[in-house]
Amino acid sequence: MHEEYLRRAIQLAAENVKQGRGGPFGAVVVQDGRVVAEGANHVTACNDPTAHAEVVAIREACRQLERFDLRGCVIYASCEPCPMCLAAIYWARLDALYYAATRHDAARAGFDDTFLYEQIPLPDSQRSLPSQHLPGEESQRPFAAWRESAGKIPY
Numbered sequence: 001m002h003e004e005y006l007r008r009a010i011q012l013a014a015e016n017v018k019q020g021r022g023g024p025f026g027a028v029v030v031q032d033g034r035v036v037a038e039g040a041n042h043v044t045a046c047n048d049p050t051a052h053a054e055v056v057a058i059r060e061a062c063r064q065l066e067r068f069d070l071r072g073c074v075i076y077a078s079c080e081p082c083p084m085c086l087a088a089i090y091w092a093r094l095d096a097l098y099y100a101a102t103r104h105d106a107a108r109a110g111f112d113d114t115f116l117y118e119q120i121p122l123p124d125s126q127r128s129l130p131s132q133h134l135p136g137e138e139s140q141r142p143f144a145a146w147r148e149s150a151g152k153i154p155y
Helices: 002-018 053-065 083-091 103-108 114-119 137-148
Strands: 026-031 034-040 073-079 096-101
Touching: 002 026, 002 034, 002 053, 002 073, 002 096, 026 053, 034 053, 053 073, 053 083, 073 103, 083 114
Parallel strands: 073 096
Antiparallel strands: 026 034, 026 073
């Protein structure tokens, strides 16, 4: 069955390019052998740098299932997810990830995430994006409110 879902993710990616809606990426979320959601890259169509295929598919799966936790589901992607999408897959608690092309294949097509993989583990002071921790007494107030909230929904 993996091949069928991967083929669908690849088909979504190719169709997306042909229709001019965004990059060559597609994703499918499956639960119990049933496609719950599909997504394609809509970064340029929506002017949204987070509208990667995996994120689009995760958002739609959560809407369809009416929950933010996708345990019991797996995701199929036309390409190895970028760091943002991989993090989203972990946050969504998907059971597994299957992908077709690699990040190296994507780099050869002009989608090179090497820079991000290199930047993430660096200390703030060494990143190319100026970053600085500005501690303050108020910074802990939202966490205190969360800890004290009787209505919080842990995730």
